[in-house]
Amino acid sequence: MVNIAVLVKQVPDTNSKIQIAGDMVDLSTVKMDISPYDEFAVENALQHKESGGGTVTAITLGGAGADKVLKGVKALGVDNIVRLDADGYMDSNSLQSVLAEEISSGGYDVVYCGKSAADTGAGSTGPGIAERLGWSSVSNVTEISFDGGLTVTSPAEGGNAIIDVSLPAVVSCDKGSIKVRKSNVKGIMMAKRAQVDVKAVSPPASSVTIVSQVMPPAKPAGKKFEGGDAAQTVAQLLRDEANII
Amino acid sequence: MTETVVIAELSKGKISSTTNELVTAASKLGSNCTIVVPCTESSVANEASNIAGASKVIAAKSDVFANYDASAWAEAIDAVAPSGIIITAASAQSKDLAARLAARRSISVIQDVIEIEGTTLSTPIYSGKAIQNVSVSGNTAISVRANVFAPADNTGNCEVQVIDTTGNVATALKEMVQRASQRLDVSEANIIISGGRGMGTPANFSHLEEIADKLGAAVGASRAAVDTWDEIPHSMQVGQTGKTVNPNLYIAVGISGAIQHLAGMRSSKYIVAINKDADAPIFQHADYGIVATWEDALPVLSSSLSGLLG
């Protein structure tokens, strides 16, 4: 029986427009959803359980609004849902300390997470937690086969590395060839009634402070040409103006 | 005096010029820069001693550096690197290493830095839809995007110290599967030419490959192309659920420029778009836009490049 944890994070829907109010991003009107790569993490966690038995616990760190994401993965077949109650910015050190502590006390054998969250784009959490726990980790994993330990595929210079991983381990998940399952009505009804296990946390102080969030500098308007023959002009510009070729 | 520690970026067993860019980033953050070169043979590190602005090179020599194992690398590098601000490249592997090293030292990590202004670091958030400026107290680890900082030149000359080190390898490499084609991966390339659904059929990607070969470029794809055609593997996908790339030049052919595609390539230095629809959103982000079918534009581009490149 494997004790499996999967980390899921609530982020703005990737189709949403990001707006600034004052000098910070204003998410008050933005639709929130599970971070895209976390869907692959959840699917891998469920397949791991199905391959050999065990339980899957989904953990998020966030405010009450993040319960929606937990209910969403509960509907997919996750056994337990846990929310570490914290709102507002935490640097990687604070965030990982809190998550690592929860994983350590939960007695998990393996942790799945997304290769990067859609808001931070960082990809720090998986390897960072593994280091704190003294576990092995492989990041950007596209394929997994479960056979006691894990055999995973991850990109390496010039191709792919196929790596044997013994547990305990943290696996950060990229999109691969697996299809993620969809919830059905029964799952959704059951998830509605499910209780989120909300836990208080006491993160260490952040050493990083957000000074401001701004829109990316506007690009100067580009040059636009009509007709295929303009490709010659563009090639010349790439040499003379951009100094690239 | 703030100490900075640059972890050298290697490509095909050699110090890559990205390392020079990291030294430039280091010079904006502190005055004393040590370059740590993870290597199995210390001779590799000699090249780093020429990078102007470095005060010292440490050749961290260990068998563990033969293949990437995150925990062993972090342990072996941590043992020889002085304390200070750690600076790595923003390749997938080096970001992973930066996160490991930071956690090992209980410091924060800031990934994909694109600007350093005094003590303020800027990184893209929400896939580049906004920029976050942060300040840090104390030491930190940062990864720096390629093609952002000018590379330091190779006119320096500093001491190389060889230190044997080691770490516990926790994973076992079973097999390396080389890519069938010799073509670069999009995450390794400085020039990328990508095709979308507008290419019509997967076979038409050969027209992109022809240009890629002339430019030494990688071939990428939109998700619509990857999802529609089995011949176009997901490893080629650029965007929100594909790869984030930051090349000098990105050529988008038959790609509409959906927000999730832009998420993966909008920070490219130069963007060229070829699309038959003058209103395609990609043109709002293109430095050079060509309103034409690829059937009309690519042959002209190909022969012009042949002319220019000789």
Ligand SMILES: Cc1cc2nc3c(=O)[nH]c(=O)nc-3n(C[C@H](O)[C@H](O)[C@H](O)COP(=O)(O)OP(=O)(O)OC[C@H]3O[C@@H](n4cnc5c(N)ncnc54)[C@H](O)[C@@H]3O)c2cc1C
């Ligand atoms: C959660 C999520 C994640 C996503 N992740 C990604 C991602 O990682 N990467 C990604 O790319 N997309 C992603 N998408 C999909 C994205 O929204 C778009 O659907 C996709 O990028 C469209 O691909 P396309 O531009 O090739 O196709 P289309 O939108 O169909 O555009 C084709 C373009 O080709 C042009 N064209 C047609 N014929 C020709 C011709 N002969 N010559 C020249 N031009 C021609 C047309 O004018 C059109 O602009 C994601 C979507 C979601 C919801």
Ligand SMILES: Nc1ncnc2c1ncn2[C@@H]1O[C@H](COP(=O)(O)O)[C@@H](O)[C@H]1O
């Ligand atoms: N607040 C959080 N709660 C739960 N999981 C998280 C949180 N932040 C990050 N993660 C997990 O770590 C992955 C990588 O996040 P990041 O390091 O921010 O790119 C995400 O895809 C999640 O799986």
